[in-house]
Amino acid sequence: MLVIALFVSAEARAQTAIRASCHADGGIAPEQLVSAAQLAAIPWTCGSLDYGSGATRGWLHFLPEDLRAADGATHFVTSISRFDRITLITLAGERVLQRRSYAMDDIRLFVNGANFAIPLPDAGDATSVLVAVERAGSSAMMAEGAVQRATGDKGTLGWSPHMLILLAMLIGLLFAPLIYNYAFYLVLRERFILWHMAMVLGMNAYLLVSSGIIHRFANLGIGALAFLNHMTFLCMVAAGAAFCANFIEPHAISRRMRDLLVGTGVATLIFGTWASLPIEATRDLGNKLYLVGFLPIIALFLAVMWQAARRRSRAVWFQIYGWAPIIALGLERIVRSFGLYAVPHWGDQLIYLTLAFEIVLAALGVVDRFEVLRRDRDKAEARIDSLASLVDRDALTGMFNRRALEARYPDLRADGYTALAVIDLDHFKRVNDQYGHAMGDRVLQETAAALSSDPDTISFRLGGEEFLMLMRGPDIVERAERMRRAISIRIVNEIDGIDAPITASLGLVDTTPGVATTLRRVYAHADRLLYEAKNSGRNRMLSERIQLFDAPVRRRKSERRAGERRAAGVGG
Template sequence: MRVIREEGSLRLLVAIVAFFCLCAPASAAVPLSHELCTLGTGSEARISDVLAQSQKFDCSEDKYRFSGAKLWAKIPFRAADLPDGAIEVQGDNNGLTTMEVHSVLDDGSVRSATFSEREVVDSWRPKGHYGLAIPGSDNPEIRNRIETVYVALDRPRVASSLTLLQLASKERWDNLKLPLSAMFALLCGMAIMPFFYNAFFYGALRYSFMLWHSVMIMGTVVYTFSSSGLIFLVFPDTTLTTKFLLNYWTLAICIAASGFFLDRFLEPGKIAKWLRPILLTTAVLPVFVTAYIFQVIEGYDTSIRNYYHASFLPYMAVVLYTMWHAARRGSRAIWFQIAAWTPIIALSLDRIARGMDLYIGIHELDYGLYFALVLETIILAFGVATRIMKLRRNHESTLRKQVELTLLAETDGLTGIGNRRAFEKRFQRNRATREYSHLAILDIDFFKQVNDAYGHEVGDNVLRAVGQTLAQTVHSPARIGGEEFALLIRQEDLDQNGQSPSAIMSRICESLIRVVHESVPEIGQPVTFSAGIAAIPKRASLKSVMATADRRLYDAKNNGRNQIVGFDMSRTPALRGGDTAQA
C-alpha cells in the first residue's frame, strides 16, 4: 500500500508541475473576446461583400448571437502589442469545416488565405485549438501595415470558436506543440493506470462499482485525448466533427457513469432510498440531451449548446447534496468523492457558465479541469482500493462466521466429533470418491445403567472418551444419537491391513473399552460395545445402508451384546465366524 501511495504522490507532483508548464504558454497569447465584432452572412459571401457592409458588424454584448451560414469576426491588429514574427489566429476547432483569414492593410488592400477542413485540422494546437497564419504577418514590412483581420467560419457549431479567439506567435506555438502534446499524453497515461487495476481486481472480486469507475476512467482518457488534440497525432484522418462528437459524448457518458459509481460505491444505507432515483435520473440526463442535440437538430445551432451545458447543473446540485447527505450518515467512502469531485465541480461550473456565454472568464481554467479530471481518477483509485480492502475484510469475516456456524451446526457439542448432519454430508461425498467401503453403527452397552448408577456427568465423560478415541482413527466418526455412534470405515485401511471390517471394528471396540476404563475410573466394571456393519454399495442411499447396519446392531444386542455383527443373523441358519466377533 505504501508503494501505491508513493506512486500517487509522484503523479500528483507531476500533475502540478505540468499545470504551470501548460498555463505559461496559454497566458502568453493575446485574447480578443472583448475587442472583436461579428457578422453573419450567407455561405457565398466574400471578403469584398463584407468590407462593403463593415458598418453592420455587431460589437455589442449580443455579438455571439448571430444568424447565417457563415460567421465573420473582425479583429483589430496592433502589431506593437504582438510578439515578433508570424502571427496566427487561434480558437476552438470543435466542429469546424472551412475557414478564411484576411488581412486588411492601411491602404485598403487585402491579403487572403482560404483553409480547407483538412488544413484546419492540420493546424491544430494543444487543447483543441486551430492556429491559422495571418496573411502577410511573416513579412515585417507588411505586418506593420495590417490594421484589421477578418476571420470567416463556415457553419460554426460552438460559440467558443469565437469567444476563444486570440492572436499568438506562430513560431512559439510550433515549438510548444510537441512538449505540450507530450504533457497531455502523460496525463492520459496517468489517468488510464487505475483502469488496469480495476480490470485485474474485477476478475476476482466482481464489484459493480469497479465497472462504472472503469467507464469513468475511459471517458476521462478519451475526452482528454480528443479535446487536447492528441487524437490528430495518433489518428491524422480524424475530422473536426468526430472530435466535436467525442468531446460532447464522452463528458455525458462520464457523468452518467459517475452517478452509478457513486450509488454502488458508497456503503449500504448511506444514500436514502428516495435520493437514489433522483441521483441516477439527473446523471443520465446529459446523455439524453446530447442525443437530442445531435440526432434531432444535428448540433448546428450554436445557441442549443446552452441546453447541453445546462443539463449538467441538476446532477451537480444533486451530487453536492448527496455528498453532504452521505457524510452526515457516517459514510467514510464519500470523502474520496468529496476530495476528487469538489475541484471538478468548481471548475465545471466555471466551464458551464462560459459555455452558456454568461461570461468570458479565464480560459486557462480549462487546463485546470484537465488536471482535476486526472487527479480525480487517482484519488478515486485510492478510494476503490480502500473500499475493496474493506469489502474483502467484511467478506472474509462473513466467511469465517459462516464456517463457524457450519462447524457448530455439524459438530456434536459434547464429543467434538461430527453429528448426524455432518455424517450425511460425508456419506454423499463418498458416493463420488468411494473413500469408505463400509458403515458401522456403534452402541454403548447398558449406557442407561451407567447414567442411573453414576450420574449423567460420568455418562458424559464416557461419551467424550468414546468420541475422542474414534476421532483418532483413520475412519470418519459421528455421534448420531444419545449413545449411538456411526463410523465410515476407510477402504484404504482394509487394503493395507488385510483385515475384514468386523476385525477392524473389534480392534476399535477393544481400544474403546480400555480408554473408557482408564479415563473414567468411577465405573468399576468394563463398559462394552455392540456394533452392526454394512457394506456401502455404489448407488445405495444412506437410509438403506444405515437400516442394514442398524438391523445388525440389534442382532448383536439380542445375541448377548459386546459383539460386532456384519451379516443378518435372522436370515442365516448358521453363524459365519468371519462376520461375527466378540469385542
C-alpha cells in the same frame, strides 16, 4: 499519473501565442470594412477579459505591439467550435491589404489540442490584423483566439508537442484501471466495477478528442470534432453518476436518491446530446446551453455526497475528494461561458489534472471497496460454514452426527478410513432411570471425549447411546478396544455419584482399501457384530475383517460365448 497531469498543465502552450489586445462584440460586417477609418464603428474593448457572448459577431484586433510580440506570426489559432464564417483582414496603416474568409468546411488544419489554425495572409507590411467570427458556437473561440508562429512544421502550433506526448502517456496509463478492474470483476462481480470501467473509457475517449491526438488517426471536420468533444465528456459524466450510485454503500443512500442520480445522469446525456446538435433554434445560445445542462447533475452529486457523508459512508469520501475539483472547475467554466472573463491557456488544461486526480481517487476507492466487500463475503462464508457445522454436529456432545456421516463417508473412505466400529453403552436406560437425564447427558459427553482421543479416528453420535467410529492406520483392533475400555475409566474418573461401572459393547469391521462400497453395507456388518457382542454378555468387542470385491461387469451373451470358445480352443 498525477505527475504527468501536472506537467500537462505546465506545458499547455509552450509556443509563443499572443492574444489580441482589443476585442468587440457586434459591430459592422467584415465585408463592409474597407479602410481603418471604419474601425470606429466597432465597439472595441481593450485591456478587458470580458469577451461577451460573441453569438452574432465577434471581433479580435491584433495591434502592432501584438504582432511584434508574436515574432512573425504565421497562423491564427483558436479552439474548435462551430461557426458560420471567419474573416481575416490585414491592415497597413489606414489601408486594407488582404481579406480572406473561411467557412467551417474550409478548415483543414487541426493542430495540437482542441484547436484549429488558419494561415495569416502573407503581408510583410501589415501593421495590424483583424479577425471577425460570425456566430461563434462558444465564447472560447474569442477568448482563446491567438496568433502564433509555426516553427519547422505545423506540429508546433497549438499546444506544446511535449504536452501532447504527456497526454498520450496519461491516456496509456488510464488503461491500467481497466485491467485491474477486469481482474476484480472476475473475483467480485459487483456492478460498480463495470461502471468504473465505463467511466475510464469515457475519460480516455475525451482525452483522445480534446487533446487533438485524434487528428493523427482520423480526418474529421469541425462539426464532428465539436460534437465528439461534447459526447465523450457527457458519457464520462453519465457513467460517473452510475458508478457513484452503485459504489457508495447501500445503507448510505436512499433508494430514491440512488435512482434519481442514475436518472439525472441519463437525462444529462440526452439533454447534452440535443444541445450539441447543430440546431438553428439553439445556435444563438452557443455552448452555454450545453454547459448549463450540467447544473442538475452537479446539484444531485452534492446532495448524494452530503446524504452519504451524514450516514457515515466510508466510500463516499473517495467520491467527494475525487469529484470536488471537477465540480469546481465545471462551475467556473459555466460562468466563463457567458464571456465575462478569460483565463490563461493553462487554465483550460487544469481539467486534465482534475480528471487524473479523480481517476486515482476512484481507483483507490474501488480497491478499498473491493477489500471491504471481500472481507464481508469471507465473513458471510465463515458464518455459513459455521451454521453448516452446527447442522452437522450433535448439540450435546459436539461430535459429528448421522447427517455428516452420510455426506462425508465416500470422501473419508477414499482418505483411508476403511474401518468402521459401532459402539453402544450397555444398560444406558438404567442410568437415566436411576440418576436422571442430566446425569445421562454427562455420561454421553464423557463417552464422546473418550472416543475422540485417537488422532486417526473420527467419531460420530448416531443417536441415543449409539456411537460410530471411522478408523485408519495400523493396529485398528487394539486401538478400538483401548477406546472402548477408556469409556468406563473416564466416566468413573470424571463423574461423581455413579456407583456401578458403565460399560460399552463394540462391533468393528475392517474392510479392503481401494474398493468402492456403501456406508449401509459396511454399517450392517458392524451392527451385526455389535449385537452379537451384546448377546454374548455385553462389555466386549467383536471384530471382523471382510474382503470386498468390485462388482463384476456383466458381459453380453455373445461375448461370454466367444470367451468360452476361446477357452475350449475353438477359433471365434
